[in-house]
Amino acid sequence: MSKVSIRAMDSVREIADSIVDCVGQTPLVRLNRLFANSGISVLAKLEMMNPGGSMKDRPARYIIEHGLRSGVINADTHLIESTSGNLGIGLAMMAKTYGLQFTCVVDPKITKTNLEIIKQFGANIDMVTEPDEQGGYLKTRINRVQELLKTTPNAHWINQYGNELNWKAHYYGAGSEIVEQVDGPIDYLVCAVSTTGSILGFSRKVREAFPNVKVIAVDAVGSVIFGTPAGPRELPGIGASRVPELFTPQEIDEVVHVNDMESVKGCRELLEYEGIFAGGSSGSIIAAIRKIVPAIPKSSRVVTVLPDRGDRYLDTVYNEEWVERLYMKNSQDHTLGAFNNEPRSFYFISEQGRYHGTGRSIL
Ligand SMILES: Cc1ncc(COP(=O)(O)O)c(C=O)c1O
Numbered sequence: 001m002s003k004v005s006i007r008a009m010d011s012v013r014e015i016a017d018s019i020v021d022c023v024g025q026t027p028l029v030r031l032n033r034l035f036a037n038s039g040i041s042v043l044a045k046l047e048m049m050n051p052g053g054s055m056k057d058r059p060a061r062y063i064i065e066h067g068l069r070s071g072v073i074n075a076d077t078h079l080i081e082s083t084s085g086n087l088g089i090g091l092a093m094m095a096k097t098y099g100l101q102f103t104c105v106v107d108p109k110i111t112k113t114n115l116e117i118i119k120q121f122g123a124n125i126d127m128v129t130e131p132d133e134q135g136g137y138l139k140t141r142i143n144r145v146q147e148l149l150k151t152t153p154n155a156h157w158i159n160q161y162g163n164e165l166n167w168k169a170h171y172y173g174a175g176s177e178i179v180e181q182v183d184g185p186i187d188y189l190v191c192a193v194s195t196t197g198s199i200l201g202f203s204r205k206v207r208e209a210f211p212n213v214k215v216i217a218v219d220a221v222g223s224v225i226f227g228t229p230a231g232p233r234e235l236p237g238i239g240a241s242r243v244p245e246l247f248t249p250q251e252i253d254e255v256v257h258v259n260d261m262e263s264v265k266g267c268r269e270l271l272e273y274e275g276i277f278a279g280g281s282s283g284s285i286i287a288a289i290r291k292i293v294p295a296i297p298k299s300s301r302v303v304t305v306l307p308d309r310g311d312r313y314l315d316t317v318y319n320e321e322w323v324e325r326l327y328m329k330n331s332q333d334h335t336l337g338a339f340n341n342e343p344r345s346f347y348f349i350s351e352q353g354r355y356h357g358t359g360r361s362i363l
Contacts, residue, residue, distance in 0.1 A: 020097050023050050023057045024173055028181040028303075033273040034286065039298030042289060043182065045174055045305040048278055052090045054308035055174065055198055060090030062169030063158055064098060073156055078103065080148050081158040082141040084110035085236050086308055091158065092121030103152070105144050107137035111236070113312050134230075138241050160195045162245035170201025178202065178303060179209045187300040190216045190256075190289055192238045192281035192307060193225055196247040202305065203251060214253045218281070218288040221259040234260045234316070234326060235280035237307060256288040260326055263287055267310065267317045277310035280317050 016022050026049045031042040047055030067073030078101040081091055088104045095102035103124040106115065110127075119125060126148065132139035149155045160166050178186075189206050191199040196217075203215040222231030223239030225247065233239055238258075258266075266283030270276045285304050296302075316322045 018097050019051050020061055020094060023052075023061045025177065026050060026174065028178065029274075029276075031270075031274055034269060035289070035293070038293050040293060040296065040300045040302055042302045042304065044276075045178055045181075045303070046276070047174055047305050047307055048282070048309040050090075052086070052093045053312070054086035054090065054279075055170070055305065056086035056090040056307075057093070058090075058173040059160065059163075059166045059169035059197060060087060060094045062173065063163060063165045064091075064094045064100070066165055067156065068098070073100070074154075075099065076154045077101070077156050078152050078154050079158060080145055080152065080155050081105065081160065082145050083160065085114055087158070087160055088118045088123070089114065089121070092118045092123040095123060096121045103148060105141050105148070107141055109137065111312065111315065113315065114236075117312075134241070136241055160197065161240075161242075163197075164246070166195060166197030167201040167204070167246060170198045171205045173201070174198075174305060175202040175205030178305075179205060182301070182303060184301055186210045186213045186303045188214050188216055188292070188296065188302040190218060190285055190292070190302060190304040192218045192284055192305075193223075194238055194240050195244045196225065197244075198305065198307070200246060200248065200251060206303070215251065216288070216292065217252045217255045218284050219255055219257050220263075220284065221257045223257075226255045226257075228257065232329075235263055235284070237279060238263070238281040238284050254292075256291055258284040258287045258291075259330065261323075261330055264317050264323055264326070266290070267313070270306075271310070276306065278306050279308035279310055279313050281308070282306040283317065 027046050029044050029046055031044055035042045050057035064073060079091060079095055080103050081087065082105040084106045091102055092104065103126050104118050105126045105128065107128050115125065126144060128137055128140040128144050130140050131137055145157060149157055186206055189203055191202060193199050199215065199217055206213050218238070219225050220233045220235065220239030222233035224230050225240050225243055226249070230241055263280050263283040266286030267278060267280060270278050270282060270286050285306065289302060289304065310318060
């Protein structure tokens, strides 16, 4: 029988005053198995371990506490934000804890799970239903926010795409923690992007400590952030249909675009090899690192951030039928083969262009 080594337990943490105090201090984990034999070291900051389930707990907390300290937010404030995802959940959790009103402007594309979680925290849901001229809901949601700002007493807009406090939350948060936790100079920082707040915050802090770091953004195929054409994309969290006001492209050294199917595969690999059950953009990151490994020097130290947990993706990334439908939609794309010839049991798209579900690869 092969031996299994068991880790000693660490001492318990001190008592927190509220769930708000549990934001942050997330672990940095070496992805030893996934990138075994690659020669590079990949360290992943598990921002998914924040209490609301994602890295968006950081800006939710930071923006609200900054506002409370400066007086921009007080007990009568009614927070407004357009978000269908993790920031909505983070804000709903913070609003509940601080006793603030929060209205979350969402559209019909929000997942049932996210809608339910935001409601459970007691936030108001304001659902827009009219698509804009592009067929999406972005403009309609922004218009609705503007209306609410005029008609809601003591309204305060969080404005994640343009709020400088968004990147600062990540600069003082996970960015600082990464610099403290890492075991040597960081050569590459690889992050998924949407508002770009997190990549800007992390990279500004990391560059202070390691000026030679290369910052690599992972964006979705179909996102317009880096000037590529808009297109259909299914995974929430990663990508954007407009360029965020916060974004400063000159701070990004490279961008890797990843499609939905590659992201699904990355998620399955993360689960299979590392036992990490993560959301869609974490899979995008794994796919992107796979793409850059052949081009970077051996012995590089790569740091990444895994933004959220897999639970909210049980109906998508981890659902057979959903993946099958996605595959059918994208069936003209034959770039989705396995990365190597080793037979492994994970979800797999063969070079012959068929989805196999779990099982051994047949390359
Ligand atoms: C799961 C997930 N990954 C990545 C991102 C991108 O982060 P940012 O908006 O800071 O660019 C988000 C943002 O909502 C997210 O929810």
